[in-house]
Amino acid sequence: MPYQIPGHLKGLTDSEVAASRKQYGYNQLATVRKSSWLSLLIDIVKEPMLILLVVISLIYVIVGDYGEAAFMFAAIVAVSAISFYQDNRSKKALEALEKLNEPLSRVIRDSAVVDIPTHEIAVGDLCITEEGKIINADGRIVHSNDFSVNEASLTGESFSVFKDSRSEDNRVYSGTLTVSGLAVFEVTEVGKETRIGKIGESLLTIKAEPSPLQLQITRFVKTMAIIGIVIFLMVCLFRYYETGDFVASLLNGLTLAMSVLPEEIPVAFTTFMALGAWKLMQQGIIIKRSSIVETLGSTTVICTDKTGTITENSMQLxxxxxxxxxxxxxxxxxxxxxxxxxxxxxxxxxxxxxFDPMEKTLHNVYEQTQPSDLRGDYRMFHEYPLEGKPPMMTHLFADARKNRIVAAKGAPEAILSVSRLSADEKERVRERIKTFAQQGYRILGVAKSLFEGDDFPKKQQDFVFEFLGLTVFYDPPKKGIKEVFQRIYDAGIAVKVITGDNADTTNAIAAQAGIVSDAPPVNGAEIINHSEEELMQLSARTTLFTRMFPEAKLAVVNALKKRGEVVAMLGDGVNDGPALKAAHIGVAMGNKGTEIAKSAAALVITNDDLEKLITGIAAGRRIYANIKKAIQYIISIHIPIILTVSLPLFLGWVFPQIFTPVHVIFLELVMGPTCSIVYENEPMERNAMQRPPRIMTDTFLNGRELMISIVQGLVITAGVLFAYQLTAQAGGSEEKTRTMVFTTLIFANILLSFANRSFYYSIFERFKGRNPLLTGITVGVLAMLFAILYVKPLSRFFDVTSLRASELAICIAVAVVSVLWFEVYKWFRRKRNTLSAHAGQAHDGSRDRL
Structure with missing residues (x-):
């Protein structure tokens, strides 16, 4: 029997909505200026690489080298286009997420109840709010049913206030929470004219705190920029001291500065996070902030509800x-x-x-079994909402002849404690409860009472109740849930079940779902009595937390965080709000989740499927691994560029200026897309979800990883400089030497992009993980290289010459040796891991025999 909205409430027509919106505007605060394509372009022009290119272009114009200047201006356009493309993709992805995150509001328009985006609420609209919903505009109540509201967001008072159209204060305010019942209110203020809008406009200027990974990457880029400035000054001074040519010295210095600056890294980070969030959104996982993607991959503990998450939420009586x-x-x-x-x-x-599945079932059973349906004759005139530890609820109904019904249900322990029963009778019922619970059944106690007059008790527990019996529901585990939990365990992630149900039922369902629990369940009342230290130990060893209430849930989440765990908390109710907010990753259910839960959460699973969280964790691990690969690739390939530009100069080799800005910018144009487009698209490695989560406080590159990248760069440098000396010693001209060095470096770059797809699996194994973008960019780079070598105007412009087949073979051979040695390192690493695994198994076997 749905709530009856009075027929006289018609709401606004379309023309009235348009007129209202014209006069009062949309229901949104004056938003921070959104980035237009022009502002994106201005931001790109401010980038250090673009500034360097502009300076070099102007120098070429001043000295009259118009061909080089034209190429530099073309490079400016190309670099800007790549940056604009990436920034625009990120912007669109984030805008799509923002749009999806906007809650819907229910309004009456043209006598029909419709759901609209919250920003479309207009002054004069009739809005409907129900239990668990956030009120999204200021207004005056015109109709209500047992409506109470929590206005703590405005007043700081945590208790709820009952209101109706006849109350002295019959107003509701945006940002407050409906605690019980239903209300229809006429909107009187929207957007910045609401009370919270007037308070909160200053919040728009508050920027989100950068994540640890963002801070680490920013520090790394700043360090590289400082090194670039130092090297730039050294080269300028050294070259000027040797030649006395200021312009040539400046060009040398700027060339090196370009080769040092890792401007691809911040672009790659932003792109990876934004596109990662957007791809997850397409799979039904809505992420509020793109930086959450980074945290997802570090999850060490999943705290999950039982009903509807582990179970089907079908609640069969x-x-x-x-x-x-x-x-x-x-x-x-x-x-x-x-x-x-x-x-x-x-x-x-x-x-x-x-709206609760159990209550829907009880209504259906009543309808099917009772000879006469009295629901139309009785009206609920007083209600005690679900509360208490353990919880219960009581409803009072009356008909036109003043006949009353006082009915209560709740946790069996709660109903038994308020019923007139002897100790023996209570014990008899508890035996029944235990028998049902051990089979994984959900049990509710039911009681009735008689009450005359209107001086209702303050607490429902003060009624005198007659115990009627138990309703026993079975909510079976979801199909395939065992496999889901096995995948979670394989990924090195612990599982904690935090539920309002009793210990026996939770134990039975957990066993059926494949959840590993070696310690006895702990209930919410016990948790509150523990010290912080005890609670940290308890939260570590306990898997099943039962009869939990908001404060207890929050205490467990905080205890796990204090232990250094990265906590994902799944919840759907109003009472889950504090724990969802406190967890590193609050996860709300899209179907059965209340609006307050979705608002508190950082991530919403649209179809309430726990497997989606594993998808999100896998995506977080993939994205984090790919960011590392991109950064390691950038470090490795920058080293040979830097040293090839600087060493011939500092060591006084025969051709000191082997690369000009033209060659460096070409290499930058190759590296940019490889770093931020290709690696972003790289599929997850086979063993990514069989490894333990990374420690969130770890730096994005540890000492060993950084050393591997440096060694890769140094070996490629050795190969490139070997090609230099081989050609120069054989009497090759400057053009021939430059061509050999340039070609070897391009081939090495291509091979490195393939080798660094995995730092564990072989280059051939990774071919199974298709990445069409890598193939496309490789073909494009090779086409450009051969055009530069064999198309005369381009050869002259790049100051290179064509190569014979034997010379090309040398370049390829040198590149292969200088890059693919890493495959031997990976082979030894795999071999060592296999031997360690076998040794571990043998040790376990001998220990078992002992």
Whole structure:
């Protein structure tokens, strides 16, 4: 029986909405200026690489070298286009996420109830708010049903206030939370005119804190920039001291500065995070902030609810226990007249418009088994919402003749504690409860009371209740949930079940779902009595937390965080809000989640499927691994560029200026897309979800990883300079030497981009993970290289010459040796890991025999 909205509430027509919006605007604060294509372009022009290119171009113009100047201006356009493309992709991805994150609001328009984006609420609209919903505009109540609201966001008072259209204060405010019931309110203020809008406009200027990875990357780029400035000055001074030519010295210095500056890294980071979030969105995982993607891959503990996450949330009523007859009835017997009172009061204690699966089931069973349906005759006039530890709820109904129904249901322990029963009778019922719970069943106690007058008790527990019996539900584990938890365990992630259900039921369902639990369950009441140190130890060894309430959930999450765990908390109710907010990654359910849960969470799973969280964790690991690969590639390939530009100069070799800005910018144009486009598209490695999570405080490159990249760069440098000396010693001209060095470096760059797809698996193994962008860019680079070598105008411009087949073969051979030695290193690493695994198994076997 849905809430009845009075027929006189018609709402605005389309023309009235348009007129209202014209006068009062949209329901949004004056937003921070969104980046237009022009502002994106201005930001790109401010980049250090572009500034260097502009300076070099102007020098070429001043000295009259117009061909070089034209190429530099073309390079400016190319670099800007790549940056613009990447920035625009990131911007569009983030805008799509922002749009999806906007909550919907329910309004009455033209006598129909419709859901609209919150920013489209207009002054004069009739908005509907229900339990668990955030109110999204200021207004005046015109109709309500047992409506109470928490206004802590404005007043700081945590208790809820009951209001209706006749109350002295009949207004509701944007940003407050509906605690119970339903209300229809007429919107009087929207956007910045609301109370919270007037308070909160200054919040728009607050910037989000950068993540640890962002800070590390920023520090790394700044360090490289400082090194670039130092080397630039050294080269300028050294070259000027040797030649006395200021312009040539300046060009030499700027060439080297370009080769040092790792401007690709910040672009790659932003692109990877934004596109990662956008791709997850397409799979039904909505992420509020793109930096959460980075944290996802570090998750070490998943705290999950039981109902609807592990289980199907189908709540089949399979047994009824009638206390009066002391009998248990199964489904075919529900029509037995002896059960009429128990079924009726179980239904009356539910919401009149049920949204909870158990309550929907109770309404259906009532409808199917009762000879006459009295729901249309009775109206709920007083309600005690679900509360207490353990919880219960009580509803009071009356008909036109003032006949009353007082019905209560809740956790069996809560109903037993308020019922008039002897100790023996309570023990008898507890035995029944234990039997049901050990089978994984969900149990509710049902009671009735009589009450005359209107001086209602302050607490529902103060009524005198008669115990009627138990309703027994079975909510089976979801199909395939065992495999899901196995994948979580394989990824080195612990699982904690945090539920409001009792210990026996939780234990049974956890076992059926494949959750490993070696310690006894702990209930919420126990948790509150522990010290911080005790709670940290308890949270580590316990898997099942039962009869949990908001403060207890929050305490467990905080204890796990203090232990250094990276916590993902799954929740869907109003009571989950604090824990969702406190967790590193709050995860709300899109279907059954309340708006307050979705608002508190950093991530929303649209179809309530726990497997989606694994998809998100895998994506986080893939993206983090790919960022590292991109950065290691950039470090490795910058080293030979820097040393090839500087060493011939400092060592006084025969051709000191082997590369000019033209060659360096060409290499930069090759590296940029490889770093930020190709590696972003790199598929996940086979063993990514079989490794333990990374420690979140670790730097993005540890000493060993950084050393590998430096060694890779130095070996490529040795190969390139070997090609230099081989050609020069054989009497090759400056053009021939430059060509050999340039060609070897291009081939080495291509091979490095393939080799660094994995730092564990072989280059051939990674071919199984298709990356069409890498193939496309490789073909494009080779085409450009051969055009430079064999198309005369381009050869003259780049100051290179064509190569014979034997010379090309030398370049390829040198590149292969200087890059693919790394495959031997990877082979030894795999061999060592295999031997370690075998040794570990042998040790375990011998220990078992002992």
């Amino acid at each position: 399979i047994n009824l226990y009638d206390f009066r007859t002391d009998k248990t009835y199964d489904t075919p017997s529900f029509g037995n007249p002896e059960l009429s009172t128990l079924i009726s009061y179980a239904m009356w204690s539910s919401e009149p418009a049920p």
